[in-house]
Amino acid sequence: MNNKDKFTQKSLERILDFYSNRGFNLNYFPKLKLVDEDFKELPYTIALVKNEIETFDKFSDLSAKLFGVSIWKEAYHLNVSEDSINELNTAIKKNVNLNSLITLDNYGGGDIFIFPLYYKISETHQEATLAHEVWHLIEKEKGVLSDSLLIREGTAEYAEKLFMNERFVRELEEIEEFREILYQGAGKIVQDKVSHLQNPYEAMLDPKLRSKIEEEFIERLKPVLVKKVKKTFEDKNYLGKFAAMSIKIFPGLSDLKSNLRKESILDFYKKLGANKLAEEIKDQDLSHLIDYYRLIGF
Numbered sequence: 326m327n328n329k330d331k332f333t334q335k336s337l338e339r340i341l342d343f344y345s346n347r348g349f350n351l352n353y354f355p356k357l358k359l360v361d362e363d364f365k366e367l368p369y370t371i372a373l374v375k376n377e378i379e380t381f382d383k384f385s386d387l388s389a390k391l392f393g394v395s396i397w398k399e400a401y402h403l404n405v406s407e408d409s410i411n412e413l414n415t416a417i418k419k420n421v422n423l424n425s426l427i428t429l430d431n432y433g434g435g436d437i438f439i440f441p442l443y444y445k446i447s448e449t450h451q452e453a454t455l456a457h458e459v460w461h462l463i464e465k466e467k468g469v470l471s472d473s474l475l476i477r478e479g480t481a482e483y484a485e486k487l488f489m490n491e492r493f494v495r496e497l498e499e500i501e502e503f504r505e506i507l508y509q510g511a512g513k514i515v516q517d518k519v520s521h522l523q524n525p526y527e528a529m530l531d532p533k534l535r536s537k538i539e540e541e542f543i544e545r546l547k548p549v550l551v552k553k554v555k556k557t558f559e560d561k562n563y564l565g566k567f568a569a570m571s572i573k574i575f576p577g578l579s580d581l582k583s584n585l586r587k588e589s590i591l592d593f594y595k596k597l598g599a600n601k602l603a604e605e606i607k608d609q610d611l612s613h614l615i616d617y618y619r620l621i622g623f
């Protein structure tokens with residue numbers, strides 16, 4: 326073990342002590358897996374625990390369920406039902422297997438995966454990152470992750486803030502970047518709900534309080550997300566990249582290239598397996614949806 330790895334190991338021990346002093350012990354000593362290449366799928370990743378990936382799939386289901394209908398309404402001016410959004414989501418997932426796209430299996434076993442970026446940040450920040458990851462492990466062991474999926478980065482982020490003796494100042498609505506909304510935006514709501522309590526860590530593990538926090542997060546996230554999707558329509562540069570990625574994932578889309586008409590769009594959704602959606606939109610005005618495809622380069 327080199328000095329860097331020794332320091333990381335020591336950090337982990339300090340974090341476990343820290344949580345243990347507040348009444349939270351893991352039943353095992355987590356194994357660190359030091360990976361010597363960047364995490365390809367999400368290159369900005371510093372460290373990860375497995376359950377962050379395992380829940381990716383559920384997370385996308387939940388997002389589609391919660392936000393799909395409003396996004397189609399606001400962005401494409403189309404009325405679609407929750408049912409057809411679910412069908413579309415299933416169809417998309419048949420084409421893109423998120424869990425096989427993003428996996429940690431190639432790196433061997435471990436509880437916390439550390440990527441090279443970790444060693445590029447300060448030692449203080451390294452230790453804070455571990456406090457975040459270990460909190461995920463504690464939540465998993467306590468069995469509170471499954472019902473409050475959307476705030477799990479918020480609670481881990483707030484556990485990290487507490488460890489650092491820092492506070493969040495920005496509200497969710499003031500944050501631009503989607504990932505930061507999930508982390509810091511949710512973290513700020515968690516902070517507002519638990520920081521005044523005697524043991525904020527314990528409060529974060531209370532299922533009732535968690536579902537309250539999750540509810541508020543969803544309520545506030547909805548309008549922000551819709552606004553973001555609308556704004557994306559103005560960013561041609563981003564949309565171009567998005568189109569290229571979409572064609573790679575859904576080869577059927579390239580048929581639209583030379584043939585951008587109502588019928589071909591309906592055909593695309595049918596071929597994809599989103600029949601209900603195609604049926605629901607076929608008699609509506611598709612001009613906004615066509616504009617969208619045109620905008621992204623079709």
Ligand SMILES: [Zn+2]
Nearest residue numbers: 377461478481
């Ligand atoms: Zn995390």
